[in-house]
Amino acid sequence: MTPQPNALEIADLVMHFGPVRAVDGVSLTIPRGRVTALVGESGSGKSTVGRCVVRLVEPTAGTVRIAGTDVTHLSRRRLRPHRGAVSIVFQDPAASLDPRMLVGEIVAEPLRLAGKRISRRDRDARVAPQLERVGLRAEVARRYPHELSGGQRQRVSIARALISEPMLLIADEPTSALDVSVQASVLNLLADLQRDIGFACLFITHDLSAVEYLADDIAVMYLGQLVETGSRERIFARPAHPYTQALLSAAPVADPVRQRHRQPVLLGDDLPSALDPPSGCRFRTRCPLAFDRCATEVPAQTAIGDGMAACHLVRPDGTGPDVRTADPSEVLS
C-alpha cells in the first residue's frame, strides 16, 4: 500500500513583496484530516502563507504541494483541476462576499470557477444541503449578504469553501470579526464539519483560546519564519521557544482568580520590520534571554518530537530555559 500524500506540504516557502520579506523560508506539513493552527503577531506573514497555498499569490521561492501535487507555479489554467482541493475562508465575511450576488450564487461559485457547467436546478440542489450543513435555512440562498448577520455571513463563506469537498481548508481568522456570543457557534461549526468531513485545516488566528480548542498541531510564526512547531498538548504544556512562552503568558485567561496569579512576560513593544529583519535570531530585539550569539548566528531548528524550536538555548533533548520563570542573568552564566 502506498502511503497517502499529506494534505499540505510547504517547503522553504519565500514570499517577498518588493523589499518586504513577508514570508522567509517556511516549511510546514499538514497530514490529512488534521488541524494545524498558525499563530503569531499581526504582520508576521500568516495570511501570506495562506494566500500562497491557495495561489492567490505566486510564491517567490519554495514549493507548495497539495495532496502530493506541486502547485507552486502552475498557470491559472493548469491550476483549475486542483482548485477544488483547497479552499479559503477569510476574516471579514462582509468584505469577502460579493454584495451583488445572491447567497445561492456565492455558495455555488467555486463550482463555476472549476469550469463545471451546471443548470440552475442542479445548482440549487447542490447549494441547499451546503447551507443546511452550516446551519442556515435553504431560503437564505435567495437573500443578499447584507441581509444577514456577521455570523450568518461567515457561515455562508464556510459553505462556499466546502462545496467543492476540499481536502484542505485555509481558515484565516474566521472568528475575529464576529461578536463573542457568535464566535462559539462558528468554532463549533468548524469543529463539527472537520470531524464529519475530515478535511485538513490550516487555522490562522491570533486567538490562543480558539487555538487550544480547535487545533491538533500548532506552528508559531515570527517575522516571516516559524520559530516553533509541535502538538497542541506539547506547545501548551511545554513551549520551548522564548517567543512562544511569552505569547502564552501574555494572553489573558477569562478567569480573574487564575489571571491574578499569572505573570505576563513583558517584551519590549518595538516590533522589528519585515523590511529589515534583525540579523541572527529575528526575535533577539525583544527576547529577554538574548545574548551575543543571537545577533550573529541564525539559530538552527532543534527537533522536539514531531516538531521543532529554533533557539540557541534549546538543548538537543528539547529542553531549555523558560522566560516565564528564568532570571536572564542566571540562564547565561
Place this chain on the structure above:
Amino acid sequence: MTTASAPVLEIRDLSVSFPTETGTVSAVDGVSLDLAAGEIVGMVGESGCGKSVTAMSIAGLLPGSARVTGSVRLDGTQLVGARESALRRVRGREIAYIFQEPMTSLNPVLTVGRQIGEVLQVHERMSRRAARARAVELLTLVGIPSAAQRVDGYPHQLSGGMRQRVMIAMAVACGPKVLVADEPTTALDVTVQAGILHVLRDLRDRLGTSVLIITHDLGVIADIADRVVVMYAGRVVEQAPVDDLFAHPRHRYTAGLLSASPQPGRHAGTDRLTEIPGLVPVLASQPDACTFADRCPAADERCRTAAPPLEGIGGADHVAACWYPCTTAPTAAQEANR
C-alpha cells in the same frame, strides 16, 4: 468594590438617542454606573450595544445631533447639559480619553514631545521648556525606553504599542481623575497588550486615576477590572465585582457569554462550546421586554412583556436585570478550576 467615599463619577439613568432618516434610534437606554476613586471598571458587551456612546457622552463628545438625557456627575458637578466651554475645561484636565487606533488621534507632522507639550502649555500654562521636560517624564512613566530621544520622534516612527503609550502619556499629562479607555488594546498583539494593561494598572496604583475600560475581551476584563459592567442592547444588564461576576453570573446573557468562551485545557474532541442562539439585536427597541428574550433559553411570557429592573442580587454590589437570574450553577470557568 464598596468604597465609603462618594464616587468620582456618577452616571444616572443616562439615555442617548440619535435622529436618523428612518426615525429616532435609541443607542443607550437608562444606564447608571459609578466609578470610585482609584477604581478600574471594565465595560463589556457586543458590537453596537452602546459602550462607546456611553463613554463619549460622559464628557460631551457626541455629535450635536445626539439627544442626551439623565445625569453625569464628576465630583458632584453636573456635565449633562453643561456649557461647551465648561466641558472643554473638563476634557483633558479631569477626564481623558484613549481610543482603539492611536494613529488617528495623533498629529503626524508634530513630534511626540510637541504634542504632549501642547496639552501642558494649554491646560497647565507651562512654558515650552518645562513642558518638554515634563513630556520626557511622562513618556518614561508609560514605559517608553530612551524617552529623552523618543520625545523628538514622530508618530509614524513608533510601533502601534508605542503610539498607544504616547496616547496614554498625553491623556494623563494633566493628572485627570478619570481615564476612559475605549478598546485601547483591540488593535494590538497580545504581547503588546500585556504591556499596555500593565501601564494602565500602574497609573491607577501610582496616581490614583479611576479608569473606565471598554473591551469585548473577557480575558482583558479578568486581567484588569475591579468591577464589571455588562451591557446588552443599550442597557446595563449586570454589574458586579469581577470575581463575583465570573464565579456567579446572574443575568442569562452574562452566563451565556462566559460559557461560550473556550476555556484553557478544553478541546473540540471532548467538549462543545455553549452557543448563544439567535442574532445580536441592534438597539434597545423593546421598552416592555427584556432585550435578551429572543435569545434566552429561560425566557417566558413575563420576559417578553415587562422589562426586568436592575436589582441587587446577593448583595447590593451585585445587580442584574433578569426576571429569572441564574442560581449558583457553576460556570465553565469554575469547572476548569476544579
